Amino acid sequence: MADEAQAAAPPKKLVRRRPARQQVKPGQIEKKPLEQTGSVYNIFYHKWAGGDKYDEYNAKEKSQTRCVIATDAGYTRADGGRNNYCCLYFARGCCPLGSECEFLHRLPLPQHKLPDASRDCFGREKHAGYRDDMGGVGSFTRQNRTLYIGRVTMTRNTDEILEKHFNEWGEIERIKVLQGRGVGFVTFVTEIDAQFAKEAMMHQSLDNDEVLNVRWATEDPNPTAKVMEHARLKVLGEEGVQAKLTPEFIESVRQLDELEGVVPPRSPPPEEIEPVSKRMRLEPPPTAELIAPAAKDGLLSMNALASLKYAASLKTQAASKPPTTTGLGAIADYGSDSD
Numbered sequence: 001m002a003d004e005a006q007a008a009a010p011p012k013k014l015v016r017r018r019p020a021r022q023q024v025k026p027g028q029i030e031k032k033p034l035e036q037t038g039s040v041y042n043i044f045y046h047k048w049a050g051g052d053k054y055d056e057y058n059a060k061e062k063s064q065t066r067c068v069i070a071t072d073a074g075y076t077r078a079d080g081g082r083n084n085y086c087c088l089y090f091a092r093g094c095c096p097l098g099s100e101c102e103f104l105h106r107l108p109l110p111q112h113k114l115p116d117a118s119r120d121c122f123g124r125e126k127h128a129g130y131r132d133d134m135g136g137v138g139s140f141t142r143q144n145r146t147l148y149i150g151r152v153t154m155t156r157n158t159d160e161i162l163e164k165h166f167n168e169w170g171e172i173e174r175i176k177v178l179q180g181r182g183v184g185f186v187t188f189v190t191e192i193d194a195q196f197a198k199e200a201m202m203h204q205s206l207d208n209d210e211v212l213n214v215r216w217a218t219e220d221p222n223p224t225a226k227v228m229e230h231a232r233l234k235v236l237g238e239e240g241v242q243a244k245l246t247p248e249f250i251e252s253v254r255q256l257d258e259l260e261g262v263v264p265p266r267s268p269p270p271e272e273i274e275p276v277s278k279r280m281r282l283e284p285p286p287t288a289e290l291i292a293p294a295a296k297d298g299l300l301s302m303n304a305l306a307s308l309k310y311a312a313s314l315k316t317q318a319a320s321k322p323p324t325t326t327g328l329g330a331i332a333d334y335g336s337d338s339d
């Protein structure tokens with residue numbers, strides 16, 4: 001694990017100063033009518049749905065194009081923060097727009113830069129569950145970083161071949177090969193790289209002219225893996241909460257802790273303490289009983305939960321104190337000033 005972290009040093013997400021290359025000329029791709037495999041044609045995904053089999057599942061024709069990050073990536077109209085989502089056609093190696101494209105022509109931005117966790121790196125909405133065949137965009141209920149790679153031609157160094165081809169799309173955590181089944185599993189460090197790799201490698205070949213079948217892997221049934229994944233998500237969740245805390249908020253929590261005697265008091269200016277103590281009489285602080293049941297096995301630590309609850313109470317207070325004293329606000333003000 002330690003040398004893995006050291007090996008991860010070189011940055012892979014290059015911001016290129018050159019315009020994105022036109023991957024294909026308009027009209028270059030031979031359009032073949034799709035065999036009807038469902039009852040409804042989805043114009044956004046160019047496939048049939050509603051039937052009990054999907055065209056992709058049966059398609060064994062190799063993709064006509066493939067993305068090459070080293071030569072194809074570059075800036076587009078999306079750069080400069082105007083659009084944080086990647087171009088799906090770029091990932092598949094067939095965007096004819098080049099630098100005129102409204103989507104990014106490079107590897108995805110880190111997860112935390114995406115505005116909406118319910119969408120994938122291409123801006124497509126995730127679903128509650130997986131498709132029956134584990135294809136498609138995937139689920140927002142589970143973080144999945146592992147791809148199932150089917151129809152792999154097995155050789156003695158299949159794992160090295162998989163690494164060579166999938167390394168292009170992001171940092172790989174581990175690779176597992178099921179010899180004799182023609183199947184490999186590639187786990188990326190981040191889900192977002194797996195999303196990109198899945199689109200980039202669908203119907204591509206490795207070294208032996210096969211046509212890969214790339215899907216989301218089902219959950220690892222190994223209990224140790226489950227525990228490790230839970231611990232990893234817990235750390236990520238706490239880091240996420242930490243990143244959202246402002247200095248003012250941390251100060252408020254500190255003051256609250258002092259009042260409750262959790263931490264020894266500093267010598268603060270008295271006028272800052274006064275409004276807090278006044279509020280304390282009106283509203284009970286988040287007590288241990290409130291926090292304890294959820295903190296036992298939750299994703300967030302007890303401190304993080306307490307912080308969130310306190311933030312919520314601050315918000316409610318701000319909302320219920322309008323500048324003009326009307327309605328409930330007037331009553332509340334009267335109550336607080338009369339003693």
Ligand SMILES: [Zn+2]
Nearest residue numbers: 087090095101
């Ligand atoms: Zn594009």
